[in-house]
């Protein structure tokens with residue numbers, strides 16, 4: 585799948601919330617609140633159980649779907665697991681290395697690396713999540729943590745593949761806590777991400793990769809992040825569960841794109 589690089593990407597991670605019926609009602613409600621904009625790509629990550637039915641219900645021009653998780657092998661004796669091969673055609677994106685996977689389910693960098701490769705192999709865009717814990721932040725280790733998670737998650741990727749990879753900077757201490765990361769911290773982390781990718785894979789890869797911010801984003805704070813240098817969109821957890829609030833975030837992304845477009849038009 586070729587990504588639309590000039591679009592602002594807004595991803596809603598519903599985590600382990602909403603059953604199949606509730607997910608369908610939510611999609612119905614959101615589809616009436618949101619106009620499909622050419623400059624914004626909206627991705628929904630519902631429970632795995634609802635992906636199949638939502639993929640039949642969804643207007644694919646309006647919303648794309650993402651898996652919250654999957655196993656990296658394509659098939660075989662792995663009871664209870666779902667592979668990227670099985671998700672192919674149902675989802676366009678998949679979260680990889682979300683902090684809840686890393687910290688609650690002890691997923692390693694090797695796991696995230698295998699998943700990034702499995703996603704790409706199956707034509708699914710991986711959204712690789714990276715970010716430091718509160719302790720790592722207090723110890724001034726943010727850049728080192730990002731470095732290790734990128735190195736661990738992206739080994740064996742070719743520079744051409746960065747057009748189909750998304751990195752989400754999600755400071756662990758900001759996820760689900762209501763504690764927003766400040767603009768200086770986010771800008772510095774995003775610069776560190778691009779600089780590391782440039783160092784490892786070259787300038788074209790660093791420019792092509794899309795970088796999101798995630799961590800307690802709400803309709804009120806969305807615009808502050810969307811206007812930061814190097815940010816291509818948002819990964820939204822809690823605030824994506826309310827269709828009205830999430831539609832406001834999508835509207836902010838559209839307004840941001842219009843402003844940027846007008847600025848570029850003015851300079852031309």
Ligand code: PEP
Nearest residue numbers: 759760798799800821822
């Ligand atoms: C997330 O789940 O990736 C996330 C950023 O959650 P929240 O917006 O609730 O902090």
